[in-house]
Every structure is written in C-alpha cells, then in structure tokens.
Amino acid sequence: MPATSSFPxxxxxxxxxxxxxxxxxxCPYCGTENAIDAPDVAIKERDFEVQVSALQDQQEVYEVxxxxxxxxxxxxxxxxxxxxxxxxxxGTSMVLTEHTQRLIKPQGVLPFKVKDAEAHAAFRExxxxxxxxxxxxxxxxxxxxxxxxxxxxxxxxDTEATTQYRGRRGEYxxxxxxxxxxxxxxxxxxxxxxxxxxxxxxxxxxFDDVLVVASDGLxxxxxxxxEPWDLDxxxxxxxxYLSGFRTESYTVELDEGYRIAQERMQPTIDRKIRxxxxxxxxxxxxxxxxxxxxxxxxxxxxxxxxxxxxGDDVYRIMINARTGEVQGERPWxxxxxxxxxxxxxxVGLAIWVLNG
Numbered sequence: 001m002p003a004t005s006s007f008p009x010x011x012x013x014x015x016x017x018x019x020x021x022x023x024x025x026x027c028p029y030c031g032t033e034n035a036i037d038a039p040d041v042a043i044k045e046r047d048f049e050v051q052v053s054a055l056q057d058q059q060e061v062y063e064v065x066x067x068x069x070x071x072x073x074x075x076x077x078x079x080x081x082x083x084x085x086x087x088x089x090x091g092t093s094m095v096l097t098e099h100t101q102r103l104i105k106p107q108g109v110l111p112f113k114v115k116d117a118e119a120h121a122a123f124r125e126x127x128x129x130x131x132x133x134x135x136x137x138x139x140x141x142x143x144x145x146x147x148x149x150x151x152x153x154x155x156x157x158d159t160e161a162t163t164q165y166r167g168r169r170g171e172y173x174x175x176x177x178x179x180x181x182x183x184x185x186x187x188x189x190x191x192x193x194x195x196x197x198x199x200x201x202x203x204x205x206x207f208d209d210v211l212v213v214a215s216d217g218l219x220x221x222x223x224x225x226x227e228p229w230d231l232d233x234x235x236x237x238x239x240x241y242l243s244g245f246r247t248e249s250y251t252v253e254l255d256e257g258y259r260i261a262q263e264r265m266q267p268t269i270d271r272k273i274r275x276x277x278x279x280x281x282x283x284x285x286x287x288x289x290x291x292x293x294x295x296x297x298x299x300x301x302x303x304x305x306x307x308x309x310x311g312d313d314v315y316r317i318m319i320n321a322r323t324g325e326v327q328g329e330r331p332w333x334x335x336x337x338x339x340x341x342x343x344x345x346x347v348g349l350a351i352w353v354l355n356g
Contacts, residue, residue, distance in 0.1 A: 007243050010034065017244025020112035020149075020321070025240055036240040043108040043234055045158055045295030051104070051254060103249060108234040108299040109241045112149060114321045119147050119304040122319055126326040149321065151242060151300040152223075153214040153250035155257035156231070159294040161205045163269050165287040169279035170194040199277045205269050210261045214250035214298070218305075218316055222327040226320040229301055233322075237300075247300065254296065262291070 007016040009027040016025035016034060024033040114122070177191045209231055213223050235241065252260070269289065274282040302321035307314055317328030 007034070007240060015243075018112065018241050020115045023111070023235075025243060036238055043236055043297065043299075045297055046107070048157070048159075048254075048258065048294040048296050051296065104254065104298050106153070106237045106298045106300050108297060109151065109237050110229060110231070110234055110299065110301050110322060111241045112245065112302045112321045114304065114319065114324050116147065116149070116304075118324060119319050119321065122324045122326050123147065123304075123306070123317065126317075126328075146306050147304040147319070148306065149245040150303055150305045151245060151247040152218070152303055153248055154299050154301050155212045155214050155250075155252070155254065155261070156209045156297045156299060157207065157212070157258060157261040157294060158209065158296070159207050159261075159265075159291045161207065161265060161269060161289050161291050162202065163205065163273065163287050163289040164200075164202050165273045165276075166198075166200045166285050167273065167277055168196045168283040168285065169199045169277045170196050170281035170283070172280045194281065196283075197279075199282075201273075201276050203269070203272045203276050205265070205272050207265055207268070209297075210264055212252070212257045212260045212264070214252045214257055215248055216251060217248055218318060219329070222316070222318060222329070225327045226303070226318065226325055229320070230322055231299075234299060242300075245302070250298070258294070258296070262289075265289075 007025055008014070009016050009030065009032050011032040012027060012030045014027050014029045016027055016032075018024075018036075019026035019033065022033070024035050026033050171194065173193050173195060174190045175193055176188050178186060178188050181187055211227065211229070211231075213220060269287070270284060273284055273287065277284075304319040304321050306317050308317065315329040317326065319326050
C-alpha cells in the first residue's frame with residue numbers, strides 16, 4: 001500500500017474519510033463531501049514474466065511502512081498519529097516499529113460498499129443463527145466499533161493452459177448374475193460392469209481473474225467463502241479510497257501466488273480432460289500443463305473484520321464489504337451444550353417413566 005495521504009475537509013479542515021457506497025470522501029464533522037478524482041485509466045493486466053524480472057531489478061515497486069503483529073504475523077497499516085493498536089487479525093496489542101518494505105504497487109481497488117452500521121447488523125444476524133454461541137460473544141457484537149474496515153491484498157491471474165494427459169475411458173455394460181438370497185432361493189439380477197479403454201489427448205483452458213489472497217493473516221477457506229467479488233466494479237487505484245480504512249500488506253509473493261493460482265486451476269482442467277475423454281466414467285493417470293500469456297493484477301478488496309478471544313483461542317469473523325456475506329470461526333459454549341444434553345436426558349427419562 002502506498003504512503004499515507006492526507007485529505008483535509010475544504011469546509012472545516014478535518015480529515016476526510018472514504019464514504020462506503022459512494023465515490024466521494026466525507027467529513028465526519030460537517031458532512032461535506034468531495035468527489036474522488038480517480039485516474040481515468042483502464043486497469044491493465046501486467047505480464048507475469050516481465051514483472052518477475054522487474055522485481056529482480058527493484059522496478060515497479062514502492063516503499064511502505066507497516067506494523068507487524070508478533071502474535072499472528074499479519075502486517076498492516078495504522079491510522080495517522082497512532083503508535084499502538086489491537087491487531088485486527090487476532091486481537092493482540094501491537095506497537096508500531098520501523099518496518100519498511102518494497103512492494104508491487106496495487107493497480108486496482110474495490111471500494112467499500114457496505115457501511116459500518118450495515119456490517120454490524122449483518123454480524124449480529126449471523127450470530128443469531130449460531131447454536132450454542134457464548135452469551136458474551138453476542139454482547140461483544142452489540143458493541144459499536146468492534147469491526148475494523150480493512151483492505152486485503154489479492155493477486156489475480158489470467159493465463160492459457162495447455163495440458164497433455166493420459167487416462168482411461170470407462171463404458172458401462174450390464175450382465176445378468178445369478179445369486180442365492182437369504183432364504184436359499186435362486187434369483188437373478190442385472191449388474192453393471194465397466195470396460196476400460198486407453199485415452200490420451202491435449203486440452204486448452206483459458207483462465208480469467210483467478211483470485212488468490214496475497215496474505216496468510218486470515219483463514220483461506222473462509223475467505224474463499226466470501227467470494228464471488230464483483231471485480232467488474234474495480235476502480236483504478238487512488239489513495240482516497242483507503243482514507244479512513246486500514247490496509248494489509250501482501251506477504252504471499254507474486255511467484256508463490258501464481259503457484260497457488262495454478263492449484264486453483266486444476267479442478268477446471270480436470271473437468272475439461274474428463275469431458276475430452278468421454279464415456280460414462282473417466283480416470284486421469286497423468287497430466288502436464290504449460291501456461292502461456294500469463295498476466296496478473298495486484299488489487300485490494302474490502303472486508304469488515306473482527307477478532308474475538310474466547311478462552312485461549314482466537315476466532316476471526318470477516319464480512320464481504322461489497323455484499324454483506326459473513327464468514328468466520330465461532331466458539332462453542334460448553335455450559336450451553338451441557339445444559340442442552342441434560343435437557344435431552346431429562347426428556348428421555350420423563351418419556352421412559354410415563355411409558356413405564
């Protein structure tokens with residue numbers, strides 16, 4: 001994330017912050033809005049191989065100062081004039097120390113759309129659907145200001161995959177089988193069999209915007225469940241969109257992100273191979289893919305985030321700040337579970353007594 005910029009209100013001089021759901025900065029004191037003068041340029045894909053070479057030459061990068069959480073390892077920004085805060089990823093106290101990185105500049109940003117109040121309402125609704133959640137978790141959710149607005153770093157990749165494969169095509173046929181049932185009677189039944197034939201070939205698969213979260217600060221399975229993102233609404237990067245929010249730096253490097261993207265491509269490639277093999281069932285025994293014309297983008301996507309400590313564990317809840325989708329980890333109340341089990345046992349005993 002680029003260096004922090006300041007946007008004073010033209011009316012009262014207070015610091016302007018981005019207003020979710022708009023293309024403007026708003027003053028929290030006098031309500032003045034200033035339209036964001038975002039660059040009127042297309043968000044272009046970058047050539048992957050060219051960028052890797054540029055990184056080796058320290059080109060196309062910028063310097064940024066971040067704070068690192070010693071507990072979970074996440075790296076993010078702090079607000080101006082703030083030297084310490086709670087880590088939004090794990091709830092641990094952290095103190096700002098000098099830590100400068102050289103990072104690839106973001107090309108696009110998906111601005112916040114879900115407002116703070118809407119995010120809190122979605123959080124409370126999500127909690128309301130949790131069975132056996134601790135009471136203090138619901139009390140925690142009722143406290144305003146518990147959610148932190150955070151931009152998360154992502155890579156997206158486009159590529160053309162050419163895959164050579166070997167496998168087998170299975171075709172079903174049926175035979176009549178004679179058997180003896182449990183009563184000693186002779187019976188017949190139709191049994192499905194499979195004839196296997198060797199198969200080999202080449203398939204071509206085009207991929208567009210394969211999305212990879214570029215950090216390990218949050219559980220990937222839950223972030224996957226926040227998808228899909230409306231990437232067609234991406235804006236060219238401008239500092240104004242980040243005003244009033246925090247931003248996480250990427251810790252998954254470009255080449256590692258590309259490896260993860262290739263893993264995400266495999267199920268799609270496998271489905272195409274199976275269609276190419278044909279028949280009633282298929283087996284893939286080997287495959288090898290080559291990737292051409294690979295391009296990428298570095299983008300920032302918005303989430304509302306909170307970390308909740310219960311006992312010795314940390315639970316992270318995240319909200320897609322475009323759709324309001326809520327995902328996350330949840331604690332269980334041992335007391336509520338014990339009471340529920342006891343209630344079931346008592347009901348069972350009562351039924352037994354009545355029927356006895």
